[in-house]
Amino acid sequence: MDILITGIMMGTFYALLALGLSLIFGILKVVNFAHGEFFMIGAYAYALIALKLGISPFLVLFPVIVIGMIVGVAVERVLMRPLYEKYTEWGAMRDEYAIIVTFGLSLFLMNLANQIFGPYPISGPGLVPLRERVTLGHMVMMSAHRIIAFGIGAGVLIAAYLFLRFAPSGKVIQAVSQNRFGASIAGINSSRVSMIVFGISGTLAGLSGALLCPIFSAEPFVGALPAIKSFVIVVLGGMGSVPGSILGAYLLGVLEQFGAVYISYSYRDTFGFVILILVLLLRPQGIFGEKAREV
Amino acid sequence: MNIGTQLKPYWEKGRRFVEEKRALDLILSSTILLIVAVFPIFVVSAYWRGVLVVALYYALAAIGWNLLGGYTGQFSIAPAAFCLIGMYTSALLGHYWNWPPYLGILMSVVSTGIIGLLLGRICLRLRGPYLALTTLAFAEIVRSIIRFSYDITRGDLGLSVPRLYGGERSHLYYYYTFLLVIVLVQLLVYLLIKSRVGLYLQSIRDDEVAASGRGVNVVWWKTFGFALSSVICGLAGGLFVHFIGLASPEMGLVMQSGLIIGMAVIGGMGTLAGPLVGGLILEPLSEYVREFGVQHMVIFAFLIIIVIRFWRAGLYGSFKNILERRIYNG
Numbered sequence: 265m266d267i268l269i270t271g272i273m274m275g276t277f278y279a280l281l282a283l284g285l286s287l288i289f290g291i292l293k294v295v296n297f298a299h300g301e302f303f304m305i306g307a308y309a310y311a312l313i314a315l316k317l318g319i320s321p322f323l324v325l326f327p328v329i330v331i332g333m334i335v336g337v338a339v340e341r342v343l344m345r346p347l348y349e350k351y352t353e354w355g356a357m358r359d360e361y362a363i364i365v366t367f368g369l370s371l372f373l374m375n376l377a378n379q380i381f382g383p384y385p386i387s388g389p390g391l392v393p394l395r396e397r398v399t400l401g402h403m404v405m406m407s408a409h410r411i412i413a414f415g416i417g418a419g420v421l422i423a424a425y426l427f428l429r430f431a432p433s434g435k436v437i438q439a440v441s442q443n444r445f446g447a448s449i450a451g452i453n454s455s456r457v458s459m460i461v462f463g464i465s466g467t468l469a470g471l472s473g474a475l476l477c478p479i480f481s482a483e484p485f486v487g488a489l490p491a492i493k494s495f496v497i498v499v500l501g502g503m504g505s506v507p508g509s510i511l512g513a514y515l516l517g518v519l520e521q522f523g524a525v526y527i528s529y530s531y532r533d534t535f536g537f538v539i540l541i542l543v544l545l546l547r548p549q550g551i552f553g554e555k556a557r558e559v
Numbered sequence: 560m561n562i563g564t565q566l567k568p569y570w571e572k573g574r575r576f577v578e579e580k581r582a583l584d585l586i587l588s589s590t591i592l593l594i595v596a597v598f599p600i601f602v603v604s605a606y607w608r609g610v611l612v613v614a615l616y617y618a619l620a621a622i623g624w625n626l627l628g629g630y631t632g633q634f635s636i637a638p639a640a641f642c643l644i645g646m647y648t649s650a651l652l653g654h655y656w657n658w659p660p661y662l663g664i665l666m667s668v669v670s671t672g673i674i675g676l677l678l679g680r681i682c683l684r685l686r687g688p689y690l691a692l693t694t695l696a697f698a699e700i701v702r703s704i705i706r707f708s709y710d711i712t713r714g715d716l717g718l719s720v721p722r723l724y725g726g727e728r729s730h731l732y733y734y735y736t737f738l739l740v741i742v743l744v745q746l747l748v749y750l751l752i753k754s755r756v757g758l759y760l761q762s763i764r765d766d767e768v769a770a771s772g773r774g775v776n777v778v779w780w781k782t783f784g785f786a787l788s789s790v791i792c793g794l795a796g797g798l799f800v801h802f803i804g805l806a807s808p809e810m811g812l813v814m815q816s817g818l819i820i821g822m823a824v825i826g827g828m829g830t831l832a833g834p835l836v837g838g839l840i841l842e843p844l845s846e847y848v849r850e851f852g853v854q855h856m857v858i859f860a861f862l863i864i865i866v867i868r869f870w871r872a873g874l875y876g877s878f879k880n881i882l883e884r885r886i887y888n889g
Binding site: 289294295297308342343346359360361362363364365367368369370372374375376378379488494495496499503515534537538540541542545 | 628632633636681685687688689690691693695696697699700703743813814817820821824854856859860861863864867868
């Protein structure tokens, strides 16, 4: 029971991360390898603002959201533009450009953080003091911070889902991800949509970094593992599918916890990779994804 | 008169043009190799000679990656993982059965060849981001297995291995061994790219569907490219482990793959001497900036972004392009 609840909680944070990645894949058909660094920036922003300014951790979440959005938009404006300016000319080279540029960005941000803040982890304060614990029923006990962070994460996740599903601008995003050219013909500015999606993606990743900061601590390489996990989730749920990535996140969160307890703790992070390779081999389109077709 | 005969002069002209460009590439690359061969004589300090050997290791691995990433367009993030497999093959054989380094290196080539063939076979249906993700996962699995098999590999402690030339031989021995291997590998790559197979590989990069439509056995040539590239990386790893005398899972970090890919990209993707130029300029540069307390990866990753965003041809590639323009335009 304990394991299941921890798994579901981790699943929520994974879902926040993976949703942004999945949206970017849906819009641009590229994988953002620097996604983990958005997470890292969120964690650093949260820890530093909360420690330096000493304001209530709940208020710190707002600047974190703004910073995440700015980072996402900046990355899109500076690095992703050639992708759709040369959408048709490049053909196969598009993929390569996107992978190299985001991979380079990931290395850059990681090492920049290492250069500026040093390799030592900075631990942020919890939303409520970390010692307070909550007992659910009679067997599960966990820190109150986790519960509140879980609540916020789940709220944001539901809001993001509803936004994409029902809001007019969410429908525009869906339209572009279904057919970029068709959407452009219908008068949608797909370049601006990409910018918005990168903003949302940065926000979600930054927020999940901030919420997990008191648990994981902010350090330069903190984003690497969550990023790889969100790749696994996105592949598992079907690239570009929003419900797929949310379901995949919970699946991975729970599987990982059970694996850690019943198989081996030190190989915990390897389960994700094995799942990734298996899914790519057996069902590359994932649970909800559509089979990629080419003309 | 049929159309083929009418077009023949043009066809001949185009063919001559391509051959001239290839010859230019070969001349340029040979010149660079010659400079590389003479260069360490002017470097007196043993430390910097050691740095040059490390640079050649990265250059060799980058040549291996470039064969796959630059010419075939298959973007793998696992070059360092194959170097790691090569290192541990030779290191374990030497450690447990006292195999001499030469045989160990030979076995590194065999083992990375087999694993590359298998992984290539597995990955051949995937392309673009899917392939990158699979290779990333593969690299991390390899590293985890090596790290957590304490009783065999001693985990993070690393495995000490004998050096290739026993005793306290100068770094120059290693330098010229690496150089010899690089010359042979470059020759192989040049002959391969010039041949029909090279055209198959490049056609897969440019348009896989069209290539398969024209009768190229995409499945087989992709696997072949993958395996050959892994073998070159494994060879680099096998040689290198007998230079530093220590095998450690650190050498398989994704960061190391980033270094290798970065050297190929900055030097010039899809060119013959690009990876060599990249490796030889960037590794000493990174040692140099370390003295000022700057992390070399910051500058390095920044260069990758700048080159791929604004300057696709890279260092060697743009030099070659300028030279070509000079020759053909005036």
